[in-house]
Amino acid sequence: MNLYNTTRVTTESHSYAITADCAIFGFSDDALRVLIVRRAVAPFAGHWCLPGGAMSDDETLEQTASRLLRELVNVEGIPIRQVGTYSSPKRHPVRRVVTTCFYALVRPEDHTPNAQKYLDDARWCKLDEVPQLGYDHSQLLADAYQALQQELQQSPLAFQLLPNTFTLKEAQEVYEAIIGEDLDRRNFRRKILAYDFLINTEEKKAGVKGGPELYRVDDTKLENHL
Amino acid sequence: MNLYNTTRVTTESHSYAITADCAIFGFSDDALRVLIVRRAVAPFAGHWCLPGGAMSDDETLEQTASRLLRELVNVEGIPIRQVGTYSSPKRHPVRRVVTTCFYALVRPEDHTPNAQKYLDDARWCKLDEVPQLGYDHSQLLADAYQALQQELQQSPLAFQLLPNTFTLKEAQEVYEAIIGEDLDRRNFRRKILAYDFLINTEEKKAGVKGGPELYRVDDTKLENHL
DNA sequence: TTTTTCTGTGTACATTTGACACAATACAAA
DNA sequence: TTTGTATTGTGTCAAATGTACACAGAAAAA
Numbered sequence: 001m002n003l004y005n006t007t008r009v010t011t012e013s014h015s016y017a018i019t020a021d022c023a024i025f026g027f028s029d030d031a032l033r034v035l036i037v038r039r040a041v042a043p044f045a046g047h048w049c050l051p052g053g054a055m056s057d058d059e060t061l062e063q064t065a066s067r068l069l070r071e072l073v074n075v076e077g078i079p080i081r082q083v084g085t086y087s088s089p090k091r092h093p094v095r096r097v098v099t100t101c102f103y104a105l106v107r108p109e110d111h112t113p114n115a116q117k118y119l120d121d122a123r124w125c126k127l128d129e130v131p132q133l134g135y136d137h138s139q140l141l142a143d144a145y146q147a148l149q150q151e152l153q154q155s156p157l158a159f160q161l162l163p164n165t166f167t168l169k170e171a172q173e174v175y176e177a178i179i180g181e182d183l184d185r186r187n188f189r190r191k192i193l194a195y196d197f198l199i200n201t202e203e204k205k206a207g208v209k210g211g212p213e214l215y216r217v218d219d220t221k222l223e224n225h226l
Numbered sequence: 227m228n229l230y231n232t233t234r235v236t237t238e239s240h241s242y243a244i245t246a247d248c249a250i251f252g253f254s255d256d257a258l259r260v261l262i263v264r265r266a267v268a269p270f271a272g273h274w275c276l277p278g279g280a281m282s283d284d285e286t287l288e289q290t291a292s293r294l295l296r297e298l299v300n301v302e303g304i305p306i307r308q309v310g311t312y313s314s315p316k317r318h319p320v321r322r323v324v325t326t327c328f329y330a331l332v333r334p335e336d337h338t339p340n341a342q343k344y345l346d347d348a349r350w351c352k353l354d355e356v357p358q359l360g361y362d363h364s365q366l367l368a369d370a371y372q373a374l375q376q377e378l379q380q381s382p383l384a385f386q387l388l389p390n391t392f393t394l395k396e397a398q399e400v401y402e403a404i405i406g407e408d409l410d411r412r413n414f415r416r417k418i419l420a421y422d423f424l425i426n427t428e429e430k431k432a433g434v435k436g437g438p439e440l441y442r443v444d445d446t447k448l449e450n451h452l
Numbered sequence: 453t454t455t456t457t458c459t460g461t462g463t464a465c466a467t468t469t470g471a472c473a474c475a476a477t478a479c480a481a482a
Numbered sequence: 483t484t485t486g487t488a489t490t491g492t493g494t495c496a497a498a499t500g501t502a503c504a505c506a507g508a509a510a511a512a
Contacts (some may be wrong), residue, residue, distance in 0.1 A: 018242055018313070018324055057322070061313040085311045085326045087244070087287040096283070098244055098324075100311045169490085187470065189491080204478085210489030211477045395459085412461080413501070430509090436458035437508050 017092075019099040020064040021052035021137065023083070023144035024073065025178075026108030026124055027161050032177040033124040034141065035073065035113055036133065040120035043093045044134035050141060051122075052099065065102040072122065073111035078160070079226075080104045081151070083144045091136045103144040105161045152178050155226050156195055159217050167205055167212040168192065197221035243318075245325040246290040247278035247363065249309070249370035250299065252334030252350055253387045258403040259350040260367065261299065261339055262359065266346040269319045270360030276367060277348075278325060291328040298348065299337035304386070305452075306330045307377070309370045317362045329370040331387045378404050381452050382421060385443050393431055393438040394418065423447035 024035040036048045051072050055064045062080060069075045083101040091097065113122035127145065132138060152158055158174045172188045192198065197218045204211040250261040262274045277298050281290045288306060295301045309327040317323065339348035351357075353371065358364060378384055384400045398414045418424065423444050430437040 015241055016244055018244070055313065055324075058315055060315065061311060061324070082310050084308050085287060087281065087326075089284055089286065098281075098287075100313075167490090184471070185490085186472085186492080191469090207479080208489075209477075209479050209487075210491085211479090212490060393459090410502075411459085412503085415460080417500095433510080434458075435456080435508080435510050436460085437510090438459060 015096075017095060017097040018055045018061070019052050019097055020055060020061045020068065021050045021099050021101050021140055022065050022068050022072075022080070023050055023101065023103040023141050023148075024069065024106060025103060025145075025148060025161070026106050027174050027177060028108045028124065030173060030177070031126045032174075033108060033126055034130065034145075035108075036123065036125050036130065037072075037113075037115060037119045038121040039118060039134065041118045047134035048125075048131055049134040050101075050137045051119075061100045062102070065100075065104075069104060069106075071116065073106060073108075073113050075104075075106050075111055078104050078106055079157075081147070083140065083147050086136060086140065088136070099140075101140040101144055103148055105148075105157065107161050107163065109163075149179055156192070156197075156222070157226060159197075159222065162217075165201055165203075165214040165216045167208070167214060169212055171215075195225055197225060241322075243321060243323040244281045244287070245278050245323055246281060246287045246294065247276045247325050247327050247366055248291050248294050248298075248306070249276055249327065249329040249367050249374075250295065250332055251329060251374060251387070252332050253400050253403060254334045254350065256399060256403070257352045258400075259334060259352055260356065260371075261334075262349065262351050262356065263298075263339075263341060263345045264347040265344060265360065267344045273360035274351075274357055275360040276327075276363045277345075287326045288328070291330075295330060295332075297342065299332060299334075299339050301330075301332050301337055304330050304332055305383075307373070309366065309373050312362060312366065314362070325366075327366040327370055329374055331374075331383065333387050333389065335389075375405055382418070382423075382448070383452055385423075385448065388443075391427055391429075391440040391442045393434070393440060395438055397441075421451055423451060 022035075026033050026035070035051060037051045038048050039045055051068055053064060053068055055061055059067070061082075065080050066076075066078075069078060069080070080102045081104075083103055085098065085100045087098045089096060091099075108124045113124070115122040130138075130141065133141065152175070158178060159171065162171060162174060168189055169185075171192065172183055172185065175188065176182055198215045199218050201214045201216055203214045205214050248261075252259050252261070261277060263277045264274050265271055277294055279290060279294055281287055285293070288308075291306050292302075292304075295304060295306070306328045307330075309329055311324065311326045313324045315322060317325075334350045339350070341348040356364075356367065359367065378401070384404060385397065388397060388400060394415055395411075397418065398409055398411065401414065402408055424441045425444050427440045427442055429440045431440050
């Protein structure tokens with residue numbers, strides 16, 4: 001019997017690297033932003049990329065992505081979602097790397113990114129100012145953004161990147177930044193309040209004409225719509 | 227320098243197997259069905275599973291899934307969609323296997339499945355009669371079915387598993403089988419015809435009371451709604 | 453032929469969505 | 483303080499969409 005029978009290839013292990021890449025979205029300065037990092041080493045030294053890293057032996061891809069969030073922006077407990085898995089044989093110039101892309105929503109003002117390891121910079125970049133990214137990460141980001149937009153149509157997950165208390169105007173601006181078009185102020189109010197997970201704090205925001213009311217989310221009720 | 231430096235793990239390749247598993251849906255005998263195969267060898271010998279196989283060096287996961295469709299049910303050119311990637315370290319009893327699940331829609335009457343290689347049986351199983359599957363494939367199937375349902379709400383891709391000509395009644399039955407609830411006959415007609423990709427063949431189906439009209443799809447127009 | 457069952461067509465109603473008017477509030481200018 | 487201005491909270495109206503149902507015609511079954 002031929003121990004090197006090539007027909008048994010399907011039962012053999014290969015030497016593929018498996019990684020997770022993250023499109024971490026945040027909202028600050030009236031713009032939707034995504035966290036990008038600059039590589040300090042080859043391949044793609046000096047190029048901006050989505051943060052990513054190899055899956056280790058004892059963790060799932062979801063745990064890998066969560067670990068990246070913890071290491072990069074010190075965020076824990078944030079829900080992440082799969083965008084897709086990218087497996088083109090030529091997508092990595094050195095060796096075969098299959099990656100799964102995730103996206104997450106965080107509050108950038110709470111978490112300053114810290115470049116580390118093989119990175120020399122990290123920043124929150126406006127979505128319409130993102131440069132060409134290394135590998136196929138421009139494609140990953142485009143797909144992640146589309147998944148985010150689609151998700152927002154069906155579940156109000158955008159409230160996860162608002163501060164503890166906020167006005168409906170601020171919430172609307174987040175929505176508009178994500179879906180990329182303007183909304184009617186009054187229709188937005190009606191739709192959001194119908195969800196019934198917002199609590200009017202009975203306080204008014206100072207320094208703004210009109211005296212807008214401040215709201216906060218009822219987390220338990222928000223879960224129902226997520 | 228320590229050649230076995232474990233801190234360089236992120237730049238090393240690991241011996242993970244990467245596979246694609248397919249939930250291939252079809253419609254026959256008034257029921258939505260999925261193709262399942264029985265394994266002849268360990269692990270899970272004798273257990274039913276979703277068909278799957280290892281990604282080879284020169285193909286993407288999508289090409290792996292397409293190859294499986296060709297080998298199993300002799301289908302080509304069918305669009306496939308990613309469901310998700312499953313990476314639990316313990317999901318395979320022997321070694322680490324990361325799999326990406328796909329789903330597809332075919333016409334089962336056109337394609338008799340042929341068990342081969344390490345399989346000893348293959349059949350189109352009614353979705354509500356699927357036994358407990360090997361590995362985590364019951365989970366994969368549940369997720370694929372949910373993705374299919376969600377997709378159908380937004381694009382009329384169910385017409386891909388109807389014969390060349392069909393009555394609106396038959397199309398409705400496919401819809402009902404997928405989404406799992408009954409629809410109003412007249413509202414369904416109005417909604418589907420509004421899409422404007424159906425062509426009335428001006429012929430009537432024989433052997434059925436009422437003399438239902440036969441339709442066929444205008445493939446180019448269907449693309450617009452897909 | 454008569455009856456039964458299914459099909460094609462139309463209608464009335466409720467709900468959701470989109471567009472817009474008006475008065476009240478609070479900051480800004482005088 | 484008074485007045486002006488930009489923004490907010492609330493309400494209305496019409497269009498679009500979704501839901502429920504009635505009735506006549508067609509083809510098989512009796």
